[in-house]
Amino acid sequence: MAQPPVNVLEMFKQAALEVDNRTLTDLKADTVISSLGMDSVAVMELVSFFEEKLNVRIPDEELSKIRTVGDLRDTLQKLMPDRAVAA
Amino acid sequence: MGSTKADIAVSYDVSNEFFRLWLDERMNYTCGIFDEGPERMKLGVPGPVSLEESQLRKLRILSDYAHVTSASTVLDIGCGWGADLEYQATTNHVKAAHGITLSEAQCAEIRRRALPNVTASVCSYLDYRPEVKFDAIISICMMEHIVSPQEARDGKSIAAYRNYFRLAHEWTKPGAYFGLQTILRNFVPRDRKDIQDLGWVTYEIFPGGIVPRLEEIIAAVNPYFEVLELKTRRLDYRNTTWHWRDRLRKNEAHIRATWGDKVFDDYERYLSTCVTGFEKHYTSLAQYSLKRID
Ligand SMILES: C[S@@+](CC[C@H](N)C(=O)[O-])C[C@H]1O[C@@H](n2cnc3c(N)ncnc32)[C@H](O)[C@@H]1O
Numbered sequence: 001m002a003q004p005p006v007n008v009l010e011m012f013k014q015a016a017l018e019v020d021n022r023t024l025t026d027l028k029a030d031t032v033i034s035s036l037g038m039d040s041v042a043v044m045e046l047v048s049f050f051e052e053k054l055n056v057r058i059p060d061e062e063l064s065k066i067r068t069v070g071d072l073r074d075t076l077q078k079l080m081p082d083r084a085v086a087a
Numbered sequence: 088m089g090s091t092k093a094d095i096a097v098s099y100d101v102s103n104e105f106f107r108l109w110l111d112e113r114m115n116y117t118c119g120i121f122d123e124g125p126e127r128m129k130l131g132v133p134g135p136v137s138l139e140e141s142q143l144r145k146l147r148i149l150s151d152y153a154h155v156t157s158a159s160t161v162l163d164i165g166c167g168w169g170a171d172l173e174y175q176a177t178t179n180h181v182k183a184a185h186g187i188t189l190s191e192a193q194c195a196e197i198r199r200r201a202l203p204n205v206t207a208s209v210c211s212y213l214d215y216r217p218e219v220k221f222d223a224i225i226s227i228c229m230m231e232h233i234v235s236p237q238e239a240r241d242g243k244s245i246a247a248y249r250n251y252f253r254l255a256h257e258w259t260k261p262g263a264y265f266g267l268q269t270i271l272r273n274f275v276p277r278d279r280k281d282i283q284d285l286g287w288v289t290y291e292i293f294p295g296g297i298v299p300r301l302e303e304i305i306a307a308v309n310p311y312f313e314v315l316e317l318k319t320r321r322l323d324y325r326n327t328t329w330h331w332r333d334r335l336r337k338n339e340a341h342i343r344a345t346w347g348d349k350v351f352d353d354y355e356r357y358l359s360t361c362v363t364g365f366e367k368h369y370t371s372l373a374q375y376s377l378k379r380i381d
Contacts, residue, residue: 041286048277048279
């Protein structure tokens with residue numbers, strides 16, 4: 001059975017709440033992650049939230065290339081080619 | 088530009104007496120070499136090789152990697168409190184050794200030791216312009232200060248490391264060798280506590296710097312140096328930091344009374360993070376013998 005599509009925007013909001021106690025309202029695909037005011041440690045925790053929930057591992061050398069929420073979506077889509085990933 | 092002079096003061100100028108309490112007697116603030124075989128190294132408590140002996144072994148290896156003889160003039164980039172300079176002067180009996188550090192407190196300690204044929208200055212490698220060229224270079228865990236976390240995220244690491252090797256090339260004679268040691272960033276932890284601890288060490292204990300990745304160093308040496316030998320020493324650094332934490336704990340009451348609870352608690356957390364980081368492969372250590380490409 002096909003797995004349900006992944007909604008990166010919704011998951012991102014959930015992760016921000018969980019790891020950094022932040023409520024993000026105006027999140028879009030082109031939102032630059034560093035502009036959200038989270039420090040890099042929190043961003044790393046957020047990435048591991050996605051990895052854990054989706055059971056994937058983003059290679060370390062890809063991590064530094066992720067600037068926007070859309071970049072995160074693209075990276076996850078590459079790791080899960082059989083699943084719809086939207087942002 | 089990596090760690091500034093003010094950043095370096097945070098890392099190294101707590102007090103020379105404080106560091107003397109938990110480092111080895113010559114105050115090496117880098118990985119020693121125990122070489123006790125994989126079984127021994129895995130045990131919780133390190134084997135019979137003392138911290139003092141491990142540091143001498145390290146200095147012997149790096150001197151060999153740099154082909155140091157009594158006829159050599161040696162530059163130590165990021166010389167700390169002068170343990171290697173002391174080794175060059177009193178064991179290798181070199182013709183001359185010069186050290187640069189960004190820490191005033193460290194330079195004061197080196198001058199206090201009044202070592203034969205040794206000079207030292209407070210100077211960044213970026214500003215250093217030696218009058219004569221050296222036969223050999225040793226640099227022990229200084230590259231960790233060259234690039235800031237933000238610069239690393241912006242993709243500037245390799246260019247900055249290459250500039251360091253370019254300068255080292257400029258400061259040496261044809262035929263020179265370079266004994267290099269660096270910590271390595273192997274992979275980013277995913278465990279939440281480990282992410283926070285490693286992030287905290289990076290930002291609070293060693294502000295302005297980030298540990299290099301092996302592939303960055305390998306890319307950056309060219310076209311200035313050739314890697315002749317390379318050996319990783321992850322468990323040796325695990326044992327070194329274990330010894331440091333053990334000595335720190337044995338001096339807990341004195342440290343709390345003299346420098347306050349925060350200093351003790353911070354250093355205990357930092358050293359525990361290091362022990363875990365080496366055990367879990369987040370970080371490792373590498374020693375390199377480099378030959379100048381003439
Ligand atoms: C971890 S300590 C190692 C000290 C010594 N090599 C040892 O083995 O104990 C790093 C050293 O690099 C020095 N350092 C950091 N940035 C520097 C810079 N830009 N120029 C020169 N030295 C620097 C620090 O002052 C410190 O002495």
